[in-house]
Amino acid sequence: MEIKSDSIIEDTIRLLTSLDNAESQLLFHEENQLPSIKRLREAVDILRSIIFPGYFGEPVSAHSSLPYFLGVRVEKLYGILVEQIQSVLHLKSAESGNGKAHESAEETTRRFIATLPNLRRILLTDVEAIFNGDPAAKSHGEIVFCYPSIRAMINHRAAHSLLKLGVPLIPRIISEMSHSETGIDIHPGASIGEYFCIDHGTGVVIGETCIIGNNVRIYQGVTLGAKKFELDKDGNPAKNIPRHPIIEDNVVIYSNANILGRITIGKNSVIGGSVWITRSVPSNSRMLQQKAIESSFTDGLGI
Secondary structure (H helix, E strand, O other), X not given: OOOOHHHHHHHHXXXXXXXXXXXXXXXXXXXXXXXXXXXXHHHHHHHHHHHOEOOEOOOOOOHHHXXXXXXXXXXXXXXXXXXXXXXXXXXOOOOOOXXXXXXXXXXXXXXXXXXXXXXXXXXXXXXXXXXXHOOOXXXXXXXXXXXXXXXXHHHHHHHHHHHHOOOOOHHHHHHHHHHHHHOOEEOOOOEEOOOOEEEXXXXXXXXXXXXXXOOOEEEOOOXXXXXXXXXXXXXXXXXXXXXXXXXXXXXXXXXXXXXXXXXXXXXXXXXXXXXXXXXXXXXXXXXXXXXXXXXXXXXXXXX
């Protein structure tokens, strides 16, 4: 017996649009406008062109045109962020869909826009750290154009700023955009200091509650992760519990090292490739792959 395709299509549409089951709670509801991946991707592209004009987006013809160039883009970024932040406020409070939500979104966006000069300053320290640490880098411009870690750090530092301003969901979306683009997975909750260098980058994972100091350099495949999860009364992983490492200043972590749990890697330490570490390491240490040999060095000795 021939099945009518029109009937199949109509039945499928009816089932997909039904709001009578538990799964429908994740679907679009008119009163809860969802954020737009497309619009947020546009915002990230604009942000990159503001931070590094000429390297991302349209070329800049002359320095004298820079105020106009940046003015147009900051205005566009402002409009998109107000729209998108308003769309996610219902996840945080009951403000969605009213004038208060719009006012909150505008105020949050203004505060974020005000962070952009400092955001650029910090990102320039990241560029400098890569240039100083990678002999393959021939110029600062090459790093901005070509190095995936800079794209990942633009997204991360912006996402982290938005998260600190109390914006839900959007920071994670922005972080996952760069994860898909670069293979570098940094949770927006991670706190990362200045002069941060990720060399190569593929497979790097930095967890939500990581704290990373200044002048830290890590290589591909490094995981700064959790060792285990504390459970809540229902037996599910507890939220907002510090569970990732603290990396102090001037630490180098070589490829495929796994540093797990709320432990501290002391300043001026070197962690060798493929080492598995689940306990704190004192300052001026080095951890090597061969039986995880530990030693200390001072006054320039030991490496």
